[in-house]
């Protein structure tokens with residue numbers, strides 16, 4: 619990033635904090651810095667929100683629960699259509715990215731007022747896997763085995779006795795990565811009812 623720009627931003631934040639009453643200084647720094655939000659994005663978002671308001675009424679999403687999966691599905695459809703080369707939705711003529719932002723904005727709003735129907739599936743390992751892949755650790759997934767008592771050599775101990783080996787995935791980057799100890803696929807192990815990635819071979 620441009621260092622001069624970063625410095626300018628920091629200076630602006632400090633000056634703003636110094637300009638206020640000392641007792642408000644801390645709060646001021648914590649306030650949202652709306653001046654760094656791209657106005658073009660807000661304008662695009664307004665375009666999509668207006669389309670929704672015309673079709674279903676302004677703030678319709680406040681009147682009924684917002685089902686997370688419905689809005690995530692919509693966001694992903696718009697993102698795929700845009701990335702695959704279509705600029706605007708054929709029905710509304712609004713930019714797909716703007717529609718995508720609108721669906722996410724509605725989820726954020728529903729979260730803030732407590733009307734989100736959170737129908738996400740039980741928590742998976744995607745975020746942890748991505749974090750580990752980022753570190754380019756070849757045995758990344760084996761680190762997911764969060765049992766108390768994982769000993770060296772991948773052996774898993776419970777109450778002082780060895781109950782098995784933790785799964786290890788040397789080729790995490792490939793589709794259908796398999797455990798080098800038991801040969802089962804990452805997908806199969808993740809889907810297990812008892813333990814999933816925390817199970818033993």
Ligand SMILES: [Zn+2]
Pocket residue numbers: 784785786797798799800801802818819
């Ligand atoms: Zn295994």
